[in-house]
Amino acid sequence: MIAGHWEVVVVGGRIAGASTAWALAPYAERILVLDASRPTAFWPQQSTWDRAGNLAWAELGLLETVLACGAPRTYGDTQRIGDDVVERVYPREDEHSYRMSLPREVLDPALLAAAQSRGNVTVCRPARVRAITIDGGRVRGATVRHDAIDSRLTCDLLVLADGRLSRNAQRVGASAYRVVESPWFALLAYYENLPLPTDRSYFSLQDRSVLISTPCGDMRWCVALDLHQSLIDETGRHPGRAYERMVRDDPHLRPAVAAGRRSTPIGGAGRLRMLRRPMSGPGWCLVGDAGYHLDPVTAQGTRAALVTARILRDRVADAGRAAGADLTGLTGERDAALDADWAYTERIVRG
Ligand SMILES: Cc1cc2nc3c(=O)[nH]c(=O)nc-3n(C[C@H](O)[C@H](O)[C@H](O)COP(=O)(O)OP(=O)(O)OC[C@H]3O[C@@H](n4cnc5c(N)ncnc54)[C@H](O)[C@@H]3O)c2cc1C
Incomplete structure (x- = not known):
């Protein structure tokens, strides 16, 4: 039963x-998480992060959960720029100085299981929020479709974590106030049993493309390609075909993928827009891509999602409870915390 009152509803x-x-579980009696997707969906998205991401996981108390997913840590990479090859080792600052990557179908269920282990978090999926109740200028609840039935629920705080295409952000009036159109198309697929090192990644930077292979599990690799839209337009090739050709033509990856096997379809996204929406308003808050979407070309989206979750958690912790917490000023706090990531990503996106 999802109808009724919840202190926090996370979409x-x-x-x-x-x-x-x-993160909010210690500050609420009952939290409901609603997700429109099926648990078995394949998400052509990656989650790779560096030392700053490790610190963000640790700040939320989720680093152990993430490490238990079993992805190898990478301490350096091989970079091919044109025909030159350079071996790099990441600077060793502390025990968090490594990069890591996890397939979403491994990471996302582990995070949901951690949330549910709190005891006061209920997960309902597939369940889609179809409308939001606003009364007296404040969000009071939502209408949710689950099992072909619409239910109305009320809440003290509605957290929108429904991604960059969030329709609910529009429903609460959180319009984007900064937008950068990206010319990059992001593609990826997962592979198994590649004869490649498991403690380093590979980057191939060529004219208007970046090909990256990253170990992300037990004999699993993610092979990602960022492709400039102008190259797609010039060749007239479907981005998926361009991906296959570039992996096949790469001197480092060609023999590896011939020996291993691709275990997922090639998927991805193009014509993306970096965007910032306000982070909070009366009775609502936006976390992750819903409020702050960075182009995947710099792999900063995971950290941005964690930073926004942490900012909300800290504000709620100050108040002691999610219900009635003062959420004013979060937009400025978030933008200041993520400004360097935005500037770096925008510089690359604008070329
Ligand atoms: C090809 C690609 C590669 C990437 N590579 C990296 C990388 O290497 N490193 C990195 O840090 N980031 C990367 N990113 C970005 C990263 O995937 C995102 O930043 C991250 O997924 C954001 O997570 P999120 O939880 O905010 O949103 P999402 O992962 O988009 O999740 C939103 C969820 O909301 C649900 N939902 C939507 N509408 C509703 C509704 N009405 N009711 C209920 N549920 C709803 C959806 O079903 C979905 O499950 C990549 C993205 C892409 C596309």
Whole structure:
């Protein structure tokens, strides 16, 4: 039964939503997480992060959960720029100085399971929020479709973690106030049993493309390609075909993928827009891509999602409870915390 009153309702149960439910659990009696997708869905998205991401997981108390997913840590990479090859080792600052990557179908369920282990977090999926109740200028609840039935529920705080295309952000009036159109198309697929090192990644930077392979599990790799839209337009090739050709033509990856096997379809997204929406308003808050979407080309989306969850958690912790917490001023706090990531990503996106 999801109808009735919940102190916190989180819409979206992936990186941002599951982490937020975990983080807010000590400050609410009952939290409901709703996600429109089926648990078995394949998400052509990656989650790779560096030392700053490790610190963000640790700040939320989720680093152990993430490490238990079993992805190898990478301490350096091989970079091919044109025909030159350079071996890099990441600077060793502390025990968090490594990069890590996890397939979403491994990471997202682990985060949801951690949230549910709190005991006061209920997950309902597939369940889609179809309308939001606003009364007296304040969000009071939502209408949710689950099992072909619409239920109305009320809440003290509605957290929108429903991704960059969030329709609910529009429903609460959170319009984007900063937008950057990206010319990059992001593609990826997962592979198994590649004869590649498991403690380092590979980057190939060529004319208007970046090909990256990253170990992300037991003999599993993610092979991602960022492709400039102008290259797609010039060749007239479907981005998926361009991906296959570039992996096949790469001197480092060609023999590896011939020996291993691709275990997922090639998927991805193009014509993306970096965007910032306000983070909070009366009775609502936006976390993750819903409020702050960075182009994947710099792999900063995971950290941004965690930082927004942490900012909300800290504000709620100050008040002692989610209900009645003062959420004013969160937009400025978030933008200041993520400004360097935005500037770096925008510089790359604008070329
Ligand atoms: C190809 C690609 C590669 C990427 N690579 C990286 C990378 O290497 N490193 C990195 O840090 N980031 C990467 N990113 C970005 C990263 O995937 C996102 O930043 C991250 O997924 C954001 O998580 P989120 O929880 O905010 O949103 P999402 O992962 O988009 O989750 C939103 C959830 O909300 C649910 N939902 C939507 N509408 C409703 C509704 N009405 N009711 C209920 N539920 C709803 C959806 O079903 C979904 O499960 C990549 C993205 C892409 C596309």
